[in-house]
Amino acid sequence: xxxxxxxxxxxxxxxxxxxxxxxxxxxxxxxxxxxxxxxxxxxxxxxxxxxxxxxxxxxxxxxxxxxxxxxxxxxxxxxxxxxxxxxxxxxxxxxxxxxxxxxxxxxxxxxxxxxxxxxxxxxxxxxxxxxxxxxxxxxxxxxxxxxxxxxxxxxxxxxxxxxxxxxxxxxxxxxxxxxxxxxxxxxxxxxxxxxxxxxxxxxxxxxxxxxxxxxxxxxxxxxxxxxxxxxxxxxxxxxxxxxxxxxxxxxxxxxxxxxxxxxxxxxxxxxxxxxxxxxxxxxxxxxxxxxxxxxxxxxxxxxxxxxxxxxxxxxxxxxxxxxxxxxxxxxxxxxxxxxxxxxxxxxxxxxxxxxxxxxxxxxxxxx
Numbered sequence: 311x312x313x314x315x316x317x318x319x320x321x322x323x324x325x326x327x328x329x330x331x332x333x334x335x336x337x338x339x340x341x342x343x344x345x346x347x348x349x350x351x352x353x354x355x356x357x358x359x360x361x362x363x364x365x366x367x368x369x370x371x372x373x374x375x376x377x378x379x380x381x382x383x384x385x386x387x388x389x390x391x392x393x394x395x396x397x398x399x400x401x402x403x404x405x406x407x408x409x410x411x412x413x414x415x416x417x418x419x420x421x422x423x424x425x426x427x428x429x430x431x432x433x434x435x436x437x438x439x440x441x442x443x444x445x446x447x448x449x450x451x452x453x454x455x456x457x458x459x460x461x462x463x464x465x466x467x468x469x470x471x472x473x474x475x476x477x478x479x480x481x482x483x484x485x486x487x488x489x490x491x492x493x494x495x496x497x498x499x500x501x502x503x504x505x506x507x508x509x510x511x512x513x514x515x516x517x518x519x520x521x522x523x524x525x526x527x528x529x530x531x532x533x534x535x536x537x538x539x540x541x542x543x544x545x546x547x548x549x550x551x552x553x554x555x556x557x558x559x560x561x562x563x564x565x566x567x568x569x570x571x572x573x574x575x576x577x578x579x580x581x582x583x584x585x586x587x588x589x590x591x592x593x594x595x596x597x598x599x600x601x602x603x604x605x606x607x608x609x610x611x612x613x614x615x616x617x618x619x620x621x622x623x624x625x626x627x628x629x630x631x632x633x634x635x636x637x638x639x640x641x642x643x644x645x646x647x648x649x650x651x652x653x654x655x656x657x658x659x660x661x662x663x664x665x666x667x668x669x670x671x672x673x674x675x676x677x
Contacts, residue, residue, distance in 0.1 A: 317346040318368070322509035324361030326354050330429075333369030338378045339425045341396045347429065348403045351410060362413040362518045364508050365430065366501075372443075373417060376424025379451070383620040386611055397456070397607050398660060400425060401600040404458045405662055408432035408596050413518035415508060418442050418492055419501060423480070428457025431491045432596070435522055438483040439498040440530055444491050447478035451623050452576040452615030452633065454583045454649075456607050460590035461599040466490055469545035470534055475587050476550070476580055477571050484532030494522055495529035540565045548588075550580045551638050576615045576631070577638045581646045582606060589650065597662035602650065604660035609649040 318329040328350060330337035354360040367373035377396070385393045407414060407429060416430035419439045427446060430436060438444070446455040446463065455463060455475050463471030466489040474481065474489065486492040496504055504525045508518065534541070544556035544565055550572070557569035572580060586606055590599045610616055614634055622631035635641050653659055 316340060316343045317350070319346075319350055321360070324359060325364055325509045326350065326360050326362070327364045327366070327505070327509060329366050329368055330374055331368045333367070333371065335378070336372050336375035336421055337367040337369070337426070338375050339400070339429070340378050340381070341392070341399065344396065344400045344403050348399065348406060351403075351406055355411060360412065362415065362508065363410070364415045364417070364505065365433070366417040366505065367419070367426075370420065370441075370498075372421030372423075372426070373419055373430060374423070374426030375421050376426055379620055379624055382611075383617060383625070386617050393611055394608055397604060398658075400428065400457065401604055401660055402662065404428045404432055405597055405600055408458070410434070415518065415522060417501060417505075418444060418486070419498060423447055424459075425457055427459055427462070427491070431462055432458055435494070435519060436492040437494050437496050437504075437522060437526075438486050438492040438529070439496060439501065440483055441498050442483050442486060442492070443480040444482075444486045445478060445480035446475060447480070449476060449478050449575040449579045449583055450619065452579050452613065452617075452619030452631070453610050454579055454586055454603075454606050456603040458596050458600055458603070460583075460586045460603060461593070461596055462491060463489075464587050464591040468538055468542035470538070470541060472545040472553075472584070472587055473534075473541045473568065475583050476545075476553070476575070477568055478575070479571075481534065482532060483529035485534045487529065488532060488534055494526040496522070496525045497527060500525050537564055544568075550577075550584055553584075554638075576619060576633045577635055577641050578613065578615055578633070578645065579610070579619075581638065581641050582610070582649050585646055585650070595663055601660045601663050605651070605653055606649045608653060608657065 316331055318331050320327045354363055382393045414433045415435040416433035417437050418430050420441050422444045446459040448455050463475045470489050483495045507521050540560050540562045544560055545553055547553045547556055554569050557565040593599050618631050622628055
C-alpha cells in the first residue's frame with residue numbers, strides 16, 4: 311500500500327529519517343512539505359532520544375527538483391501573495407537546517423535544484439552520487455538564486471559560483487564537492503547500505519560522520535577544475551556586459567558556449583543575480599543573505615519575466631521567452647537596485663538577521 315504523505319518520518323534507533331515523498335513531481339517542495347520538515351526538525355532538536363537526522367528523496371530520479379514552480383507561476387499570474395509566505399517559511403527552514411545542532415545528513419542523489427539545494431546544501435554532512443546533478447537554474451525562468459544559494463555560490467572557489475549562478479548550469483559530484491555544495495561522494499548502489507548503517511543506533515557526531523566516511527569514494531572526474539583559468543578571469547568583471555565581452559574574447563570554446571548560454575537568460579535576472587552574489591559575499595551570515603534574498607524574491611515575483619520564463623521553459627516549453635527588457639543594455643541600474651531596497655509599507659521583511667541587511671552596491675557592481 312502506497313503512502314501518499316508528502317513527507318515520511320521514521321525513527322530508527324536514534325536517527326530520524328525524513329523522506330521527501332512526491333516522486334512523480336521529482337519531490338518538488340510544497341508549502342505543506344516545508345512546514346512538515348520544519349516541525350519535524352523543531353521536535354528533533356528538543357528530543358534527546360534523536361541523535362541525528364537523515365534526509366532523502368523517494369524514487370530514484372532525485373532528492374528534490376525545487377519548489378513547485380507551477381504553483382508559484384499560477385500565484386504570480388493571479389497577483390497572489392501565497393508564494394511570499396511559502397518563501398518566508400522555506401527560508402526560515404533553510405536557516406534552521408544550517409544551524410541544526412545535531413548531525414544532519416542529506417543524500418543529494420539525482421536531481422537537486424533550487425529549493426532542493428536549500429534543504430540539503432546547508433546540512434552538516436552532504437552526500438552526492440555519480441547520478442547527482444546540482445544546480446541553481448533560476449535565471450532561465452526570469453528568477454534569481456535563493457534559499458541561501460547566493461551565499462553558497464559566493465563562497466565557491468574563485469568565480470565558479472558566479473559562473474554557476476549566471477548560467478544556471480548543473481554540476482556532478484566532483485564539481486559539487488569542489489564548489490562547496492557537497493562533502494562526500496558515495497556510489498548510488500551503496501546508498502541502501504549507508505541508510506541502514508545511519509539508521510542503526512548511533513553515537514555522537516563523529517560516529518555519524520565516520521559512518522558516511524566509510525562508504526565514501528572518489529567521485530568520477532569533474533569538469534570545472536580544468537576550466538578555472540578562464541572562469542576566474544572572465545567572471546571577475548563587475549558587470550554582465552563585461553563578463554560577456556571577456557567570455558567572447560577569451561578564445562576558449564567553453565567560454566564562447568557560456569556566453570551563448572547567458573544570452574538566453576533574462577537580462578534583468580542576470581544583472582540582479584550578479585549583484586546578489588557580489589552582495590552575499592559581503593554579508594556576514596546566512597540569515598542576512600536570506601533576508602536579502604527574500605527582498606529580491608518578492609520583487610522578482612512581481613516582475614513579468616518570472617511568469618514568462620516559467621511559461622516558456624516549463625508550461626508551453628517553446629523555449630522562446632519574451633523578456634522585458636529584452637537586452638542587457640535596456641536594464642536600468644535603478645531597477646536592479648530596487649530589488650535590494652527595503653520592502654515597502656504593508657510588506658513584512660523576513661527579519662532573520664539582527665539589524666539592517668541592506669548593503670549598498672559598490673560603484674560598477676549594479677549589474
